[in-house]
Amino acid sequence: MSYDEKPWLARYDRGQPEGITPEFDDALSMVRATVARAGDRAAIRYFGRTVTFTELDRLSDAFAAGLAAEGFSSGERVAIFTQNVPQFVIAQIGTWKAGGIAVSINPMNKARELTGLLADSGATVLVCLQSLWRDVAAGVVPGSSVRTVLTTSELDLCGDPGASVFAGVERLDCAGTDDLLAFLERHDGSAPPPVTPRPDDIAFLTYTSGTTGPPKGAMTTHRNVVFNAQTYRDWVGIGDDDVVLGVAPLFHITGLVGHIAITLLTGAPLVLMYRLDPALTLDTVEAEGATFTVGSITVFIALMNAPGADTAKLATLTKVYSGGAPIPPSSVQAFRDAFGHYIHNIYGLTETTSPSHGVPFHAEAPVDPESGALSVGVPVYDTVVRIVDEHGDDVPVGEIGELVTAGPQVVAGYWNKPDETAAALPGGVLHTGDVGYMDADGWFYIVDRKKDQINAGGYKIWPREVEDVLYEHPAVREAAVVGVPDEYRGETVKAFVSLRADATTTPEEIIAFARQRMAAYKYPRRLEILDEIPKTVSGKVLRRELRGGTPA
Known part of the structure; x- marks a missing residue:
């Protein structure tokens, strides 16, 4: 077959x-069709605040019109550096309406990573949470290609700013930037120049996680x-x-x-x-x-x-x-x-x-x-x-x-x-x-x-198979397996696990559990219990941190 x-x-x-x-x-024609048939329906719900498709259309129009007024040209890039907030969606659609390319950036990135992504993408606009501006971006943007910075709070467009997830969050004064909501209000009701992207135009630069090297911008x-x-x-x-x-x-x-x-x-x-x-x-x-x-x-x-x-x-x-x-x-x-x-x-x-x-x-x-x-x-x-x-x-x-x-x-x-x-x-x-x-x-x-792949004395071992067995242990919440140097076998299997709440066990007990269920060359010879397995924000295990012995 x-x-x-x-x-x-x-x-x-x-x-x-x-x-x-x-x-x-x-994608922009897709948006316009949904606005036309479902404008009064909720597009986004955020802690009791509803943004309808019509409102989303109006806000993204204002975003695009504002960029045009700032001299933004077709093909330029807008970097979006936020958590999961409505402003992300507004900026993304508004970027398309301005003829631009959206560059989505992991909010966990630090100064070194942000510097690299702004340099690689050549972004001229940055949409940024106020807290990320204070902690990361303020020291990076000077000297970069960015000429317009729009800051916003996770409390904006929120119906319940007292929600537990916002504990410790406060609005900040971000000198040298433009407040996003004020920017949208200034351009409210303005229509950007009409744009219809071609099918093969780039909608996003979506950066790979960088688990195998420097992140690369996939042209989506x-x-x-x-x-x-x-x-x-x-x-x-x-x-x-x-x-x-x-x-x-x-x-x-x-x-x-x-x-x-x-x-x-x-x-x-x-x-x-x-x-x-x-x-x-x-x-x-x-x-x-x-x-x-x-x-x-x-x-x-x-x-x-x-x-x-x-x-x-x-x-x-x-x-x-x-x-x-x-x-x-x-x-x-x-x-x-x-x-x-x-x-x-x-x-x-x-x-x-x-x-x-x-x-x-x-x-x-x-x-x-x-x-x-x-x-x-x-x-x-x-x-x-x-x-x-x-x-x-x-x-x-x-x-x-x-x-x-x-x-x-x-x-x-x-x-x-x-x-x-x-x-x-x-x-x-x-x-x-x-x-x-x-x-x-x-x-x-x-x-x-x-x-x-782990090569232990000539035997080929796939971490995934060992991890699946470890997950069967009743005390194990998460598991990750890597190959580490071994004087006798060249490389051997080491496992890292985190435990379920209130569970108690020992590395020796979990190793014995795996040994009973796997071929002798596969089961982990070493095992370490961690509070958390280091992962990317998308859930991929950071094996290189585990191999280096510096789990975060």
């Missing part, structure tokens, strides 16, 4: 075509955005009667597409919570009637371990997807035991504009009987994924190789990095760096990243 055959279509009939016809050429086009917005809608069955829960960071490709773009396409409101707080998230789902979300498995593990977690809290959240980090089968079962809902796997990269694979909504992912890995699903619409060896040749079904992806969601390349683009995207086909295999029924499994 070849990799472009799709045997799952008959077996898991979703009543949907194999491909989809794009309804829009660009308008075509990419509208295609995968439709993919989420049709794959999951999301309509304007749904409520989208924004648990993923908006700067991340999952938040950009699986939260913002799906709202802008369907007219379903997006519920934002500033930053993730598990107890607050449980209460918000119950209060807002949230029905759909997509986030890393660490989010769902946190919800299971939050105070007050019970079935009633998440009763409405029936459409649950997880991506961005490997999902242990035991965590899927534990979540269903706790809340009654199945977590559907979804898989993609920054370079695939979120999903390239997913578990059909009415199906459940199989678990490989040999490795214990949970399938990441099947390729989504119009997407062909091959498994290849080191020479680029297809390997037989069931054998391990690198995933190579072609489809309308694959990005145009990396910003100002032609060599890296040629290496990772030859001919526009993405060599993912992820290692996995496809079974005879067309289900795909991710084993690990190429670089994470």
Whole structure:
């Protein structure tokens, strides 16, 4: 069987075509269509404050008109350096209306990282939380390409500034910047010059997490955005009667597409919570009637371990997807035991504009009987994924190789990095760096990243398989495995775990647990218990910190 055959279509009939016809050429046309048909509906809900689509349209018009008045030109970049607040969405749409490219920046970044991203993107406008201006950006912007700084508070556009998540937050005076709300008020009612992006124009620069080197700006086009917005809608069955829960960071490709773009396409409101707080998230789902979300498995593990977690809290959240980090089968079962809902796997990269694979909504992912890995699903619409060896040749079904992806969601390349683009995207086909295999029924499994394979005395070990076994231990909340130097074996397996609340155990006991369940060369010889496993904000384990012995 070849990799472009799709045997799952008959077996898991979703009543949907194999491909989809794009309804829009660009993300801005998608926005305008939703405003026209659903203007009075809620676009964003933020602690009791509702922003309708009409209001969002007006505010983003003012943003674009203000940029034009400042001399902003088509193709310039606007860096957005905030948490999950409504201002992020306003700035993003306003940037498109001004003919610009939005650059989303991780709010956890420090001065060194921000300096690099502003220099790489050449951003001329920075939209920044007041606290991030004070703590990070004020010392970086002088000398950069940025000429306009708009600061805002997480308390702006908020209906309940006394919410617990805002403890210690206060409005700040940011000298030398323009207040975003004042900027919008000055230009309220002004219409920016008309803009209609072309399908292959860049909508975002979405920076990779930098876990394998300096971050690269993936050039996400308008075509990419509208295609995968439709993919989420049709794959999951999301309509304007749904409520989208924004648990993923908006700067991340999952938040950009699986939260913002799906709202802008369907007219379903997006519920934002500033930053993730598990107890607050449980209460918000119950209060807002949230029905759909997509986030890393660490989010769902946190919800299971939050105070007050019970079935009633998440009763409405029936459409649950997880991506961005490997999902242990035991965590899927534990979540269903706790809340009654199945977590559907979804898989993609920054370079695939979120999903390239997913578990059909009415199906459940199989678990490989040999490795214990949970399938990441099947390729989504119009997407062909091959498994290849080191020479680029297809390997037989069931054998391990690198995933190579072609489809309308694959990005145009990396910003100002032609060599890296040629290496990772030859001919526009993405060599993912992820290692996995496809079974005879067309289900795909991710084993690990190429670089994470451990070689212990000639035996090849994938951290993912060891981690899945560790997650079966009743005391383990999270687990991460790396290879560390060993005088005898060259490299050996070391595990790091965090424990569930009130759980007690020892490293020796967990090692013994794993030893009983794994081949002798696979189980961890060393194990360390941490309060938290170091991760990126999107949920990916920072293995290089663990290898270096400096977990944060």
